[in-house]
């Protein structure tokens with residue numbers, strides 16, 4: 001391995017209480033909110049077909065006009081307690097809020113920038129009341145922060161001249177000041193969700209990103225920061241030049257999920273997902289495939305079954321309300337979580353052979369393995385192949401009328417669980433109590449002989 005000064009400083013996952021808590025909170029809510037919600041993907045009668053929060057980069061959008069949108073930011077229907085209640089009802093255990101997206105507009109009254117809510121008709125801090133409302137509901141808050149800042153004159157994508165280097169030096173001080181300010185103003189936040197770290201200026205300064213992460217950890221011990229913040233001294237991101245994960249979890253799964261355990265190499269990881277194909281900020285016209293609640297639930301289940309967190313994104317409107325489709329998803333997912341959250345909270349990779357009917361999720365540290373059935377086989381038989389030295393002690397379902405009879409032993413450590421032929425319109429959960437092989441066979445085998 002290469003001697004790296006600014007590569008991974010830890011091999012393996014964090015085992016402290018903060019990370020253990022993060023790892024148990026499998027469902028999160030992402031919120032993208034800012035000036036981009038005002039145009040909502042449209043401008044002067046034209047529709048922008050990119051991601052709504054990137055409309056400033058659209059050739060049809062005069063940048064000066066976009067930058068002046070702060071004069072219209074006045075979310076009169078913003079009710080953070082209602083936001084927190086609906087997130088709690090959905091079953092979200094943590095929330096990630098955009099404090100500042102790439103456009104540089106700050107949702108908190110930063111003393112290091114003029115481009116903040118303080119200059120808008122709203123005037124007041126948006127972030128503080130949100131953090132308080134979510135924390136009151138027992139939901140942890142993480143702060144999304146974009147390093148890229150299109151509003152800051154000292155931002156540089158690349159350093160070509162000594163003047164660039166001097167400007168970028170000032171920019172790095174600005175970044176450190178804003179992050180310090182955010183931790184001082186909102187001390188209950190559990191971590192940062194960094195974005196906008198792909199440009200050469202950042203990639204070629206691994207030392208700064210490493211020092212910044214260590215500085216933030218000293219300021220706020222236990223802080224959780226994903227792999228997107230840092231570059232190593234050779235410009236490698238997420239994984240250093242020795243292929244070791246930097247940061248506390250793999251933060252690269254965006255609008256896509258790993259397929260199998262091997263894809264995540266035993267690392268903690270988090271997937272973030274949009275409901276439409278690719279819109280993070282509010283877009284008036286959703287086009288393309290809009291994910292149903294069952295699709296999102298299956299992604300959540302798949303993520304937990306592969307030992308990762310799943311975060312669903314919402315883009316509130318400029319007035320502070322949520323669009324109908326998003327409210328619907330939060331309610332439907334919440335209804336499912338009310339019945340089945342025991343399979344999700346504290347869930348992790350069970351290490352069982354994957355079956356077509358769906359996913360296994362182990363309650364971390366226990367012999368309880370949940371089967372979440374997403375694809376009911378026409379045979380009505382759910383095949384379960386237990387790992388070696390594992391026996392089946394008990395089988396129950398979280399809802400009534402799912403299983404018929406007792407499991408049928410069909411081979412060494414292999415069973416069919418027979419389904420009651422009731423039609424299912426959502427994933428359903430069966431709980432397997434397993435135990436390590438012991439002298440006498442499992443209760444079902446005894447019943448059989």
Ligand SMILES: COc1ccc([C@H]2[C@H](O)[C@H](O)[C@H](C)N2C)cc1
Nearest residue numbers: 032051053054195196254272280
């Ligand atoms: C260059 O392609 C990009 C860059 C950044 C993004 C941003 C989105 O605006 C959103 O904030 C997402 C989490 N992030 C990766 C998306 C696509």
